Amino acid sequence: MPSFADFDRRNYPIVDVATGYDGWAPTYEQTVMDEMDLALLERLHRPDWARVRRAADLGCGTGRTGAWLRGRGITNIDGVDVSAGMLALAGTRGAHTTLAQADVRDTGLPSGAYDLVISSLIDEHLPTLAPYYAEAWRLAAPGASCVMVSYHPQFMMVTGMPTHYTTPSGESVAISTNLHMMNEHMSAALETGWVLTEMVEALVDDAWLETKPKWAGLLGHPFTMAMVWSRPGQS
Numbered sequence: 171m172p173s174f175a176d177f178d179r180r181n182y183p184i185v186d187v188a189t190g191y192d193g194w195a196p197t198y199e200q201t202v203m204d205e206m207d208l209a210l211l212e213r214l215h216r217p218d219w220a221r222v223r224r225a226a227d228l229g230c231g232t233g234r235t236g237a238w239l240r241g242r243g244i245t246n247i248d249g250v251d252v253s254a255g256m257l258a259l260a261g262t263r264g265a266h267t268t269l270a271q272a273d274v275r276d277t278g279l280p281s282g283a284y285d286l287v288i289s290s291l292i293d294e295h296l297p298t299l300a301p302y303y304a305e306a307w308r309l310a311a312p313g314a315s316c317v318m319v320s321y322h323p324q325f326m327m328v329t330g331m332p333t334h335y336t337t338p339s340g341e342s343v344a345i346s347t348n349l350h351m352m353n354e355h356m357s358a359a360l361e362t363g364w365v366l367t368e369m370v371e372a373l374v375d376d377a378w379l380e381t382k383p384k385w386a387g388l389l390g391h392p393f394t395m396a397m398v399w400s401r402p403g404q405s
């Protein structure tokens with residue numbers, strides 16, 4: 171299986187996830203763009219957001235995903251994240267019912283209690299995906315959905331760009347980044363029992379190039395994707 175290190179063109183110093191996001195937290199919201207993830211959620215036909223009673227937001231960050239879910243009428247949302255700095259901002263935002271500092275692979279949240287498990291832009295920080303999909307399965311009630319928004323592996327391979335941020339002193343720092351091919355998602359999720367029910371991809375288009383003109387060479391390439399997995403059963 172290819173490794174991100176084989177494609178890394180930046181070779182920035184690398185920090186672990188908690189250190190990186192604690193450092194990025196104060197400027198994170200100025201750098202992440204809704205087109206990367208929230209625009210993909212808008213395009214999904216499932217799950218039926220109006221029917222979601224309780225959601226687990228794994229890798230909730232500053233609460234952007236939670237706020238989007240609230241905008242869909244979901245008011246019972248438990249968030250977990252490993253970064254205290256990101257969680258503090260999520261607390262200020264107030265989109266979540268509960269927030270906890272925990273790993274997405276061992277959340278401490280109750281089993282079988284959620285009809286939606288969602289993660290946005292976190293899987294590149296996981297060395298392997300099976301523990302994530304297994305924990306999501308543990309949390310999911312029969313009929314639940316697991317929505318996973320990710321950087322597209324093609325984008326990561328073409329750009330060679332790790333997830334990174336700029337420190338106050340102007341240094342670029344990479345946060346431990348892993349490449350996951352589509353078949354890794356398929357194997358890990360299908361073996362857990364999840365069934366793929368929808369997938370959408372975001373492509374670099376003219377609107378993107380207005381914001382990021384230096385991406386002109388990427389026009390038409392995918393940059394993010396969203397997969398919707400379902401746990402069979404009646405909700």
Ligand SMILES: C[S@@+](CC[C@H](N)C(=O)[O-])C[C@H]1O[C@@H](n2cnc3c(N)ncnc32)[C@H](O)[C@@H]1O
Pocket residue numbers: 187188191202207228229230231232233234235250251252253256272273274275289290291292295296
């Ligand atoms: C790019 S941010 C995305 C945050 C939020 N989902 C959003 O869309 O803005 C990734 C988040 O995942 C968290 N994260 C990454 N790996 C994690 C892990 N193994 N356990 C818990 N949180 C993790 C990071 O701390 C960070 O807050």
